[in-house]
Amino acid sequence: MNKLGEKIEALKVIAHPARIAILEELSQGVKCVSDFQDFLEIRQSNVSQHLSALRHAGLIDYFIDGRLRCYFLKSPFILDLLEIVKKDYPCELPGPDCCPVTKKGTYPGDRRR
Amino acid sequence: MNKLGEKIEALKVIAHPARIAILEELSQGVKCVSDFQDFLEIRQSNVSQHLSALRHAGLIDYFIDGRLRCYFLKSPFILDLLEIVKKDYPCELPGPDCCPVTKKGTYPGDRRR
DNA sequence: TTCATGTATTCAAATATTAGAATATATTAA
DNA sequence: TTAATATATTCTAATATTTGAATACATGAA
Incomplete structure (x- = not known):
C-alpha cells in the first residue's frame, strides 16, 4: 500500500457511502456479512459485492468461522483515511491575495500574462 | 467540507492520477493551467476538465491575471489527504487471530455460527 | 481592429461503476 | 440425506466517468 497507484485504487474504492460505512464498522472490530446487513439498507448480494471490491x-480480508465470513481491516492506510473523513475542517484555507468579487490577482510565476 | 457526502464527493474526484498530481502541484503554491500542461501529459481540454471537476x-478555486487562470487550493481536507497519500505504511495491520492458510478463526459476536 | 495565446465548453465514443435478480456454493443442524 | 442459513457470483440494465476533437470565448499585443 505504498505505491501511488495502489493508493489511488484505494481512494476510488473507498469513495462510496456503503463502503465507508463498512470500513468504519470494521475499524471497531471483526464483523460478518450479516452484521453489515443489519445497518446497511442494501441487498445481501450488494454487500458481498462491496466487500469483494474492498x-x-x-483493504480488508476475512477469516471463516462456520458459516460466517468474518471480515477485518487489513490496511493501515484506511485508519488514517477514516480519521480525516470524520475530522472537522474549517471551511476554507487562507487563500492567496486576490479580489473575491472580480477574481483578479497576481500570478506568481514567470510566465507571460 | 464537513458533511460526509461532501467528503465522499471529494474522495471520488481525488481518486485519479492527473488530479492527484494537480493537487500536489497546488500544495506548493498557485499555478496556472499552462503550468499543469508542462508536467501532465494530457491535452489542454482534459486539464481544464479536471480543474473544473476539482x-x-x-477543492480548488482560481483568480485571474490577464489571460491566465491561476488556481489555488481551497480545501484544508486536501492537505491532510495529500499527506497520507504520500506517507509510507507498513504492509498490513496486525490482524485478528486466525489461520492464514485455512482462514479459520473465531467470530467475536453473538450470532449463531 | 486583427491576431495570437490561454483557457473553457460541448459533443461523442469508449469504458467503468452500480445495483438488483437469479442462481450457485458451502456449512451446520436435523 | 435434506433443509436452512450465510455468503458469493453471474448477468444485465442503468448510469457515470474519461478522453479527444472541435469549437468557443476572453484577453493582451500590435
Missing part, C-alpha cells in the same frame, strides 16, 4: 483493493 | 467539488 478485498480486491487489499 | 473546482465543482469545492
Whole structure:
C-alpha cells in the first residue's frame, strides 16, 4: 500500500457511502456479512459485492468461522483515511491575495500574462 | 467540507492520477493551467476538465491575471489527504487471530455460527 | 481592429461503476 | 440425506466517468 497507484485504487474504492460505512464498522472490530446487513439498507448480494471490491483493493480480508465470513481491516492506510473523513475542517484555507468579487490577482510565476 | 457526502464527493474526484498530481502541484503554491500542461501529459481540454471537476467539488478555486487562470487550493481536507497519500505504511495491520492458510478463526459476536 | 495565446465548453465514443435478480456454493443442524 | 442459513457470483440494465476533437470565448499585443 505504498505505491501511488495502489493508493489511488484505494481512494476510488473507498469513495462510496456503503463502503465507508463498512470500513468504519470494521475499524471497531471483526464483523460478518450479516452484521453489515443489519445497518446497511442494501441487498445481501450488494454487500458481498462491496466487500469483494474492498478485498480486491487489499483493504480488508476475512477469516471463516462456520458459516460466517468474518471480515477485518487489513490496511493501515484506511485508519488514517477514516480519521480525516470524520475530522472537522474549517471551511476554507487562507487563500492567496486576490479580489473575491472580480477574481483578479497576481500570478506568481514567470510566465507571460 | 464537513458533511460526509461532501467528503465522499471529494474522495471520488481525488481518486485519479492527473488530479492527484494537480493537487500536489497546488500544495506548493498557485499555478496556472499552462503550468499543469508542462508536467501532465494530457491535452489542454482534459486539464481544464479536471480543474473544473476539482473546482465543482469545492477543492480548488482560481483568480485571474490577464489571460491566465491561476488556481489555488481551497480545501484544508486536501492537505491532510495529500499527506497520507504520500506517507509510507507498513504492509498490513496486525490482524485478528486466525489461520492464514485455512482462514479459520473465531467470530467475536453473538450470532449463531 | 486583427491576431495570437490561454483557457473553457460541448459533443461523442469508449469504458467503468452500480445495483438488483437469479442462481450457485458451502456449512451446520436435523 | 435434506433443509436452512450465510455468503458469493453471474448477468444485465442503468448510469457515470474519461478522453479527444472541435469549437468557443476572453484577453493582451500590435
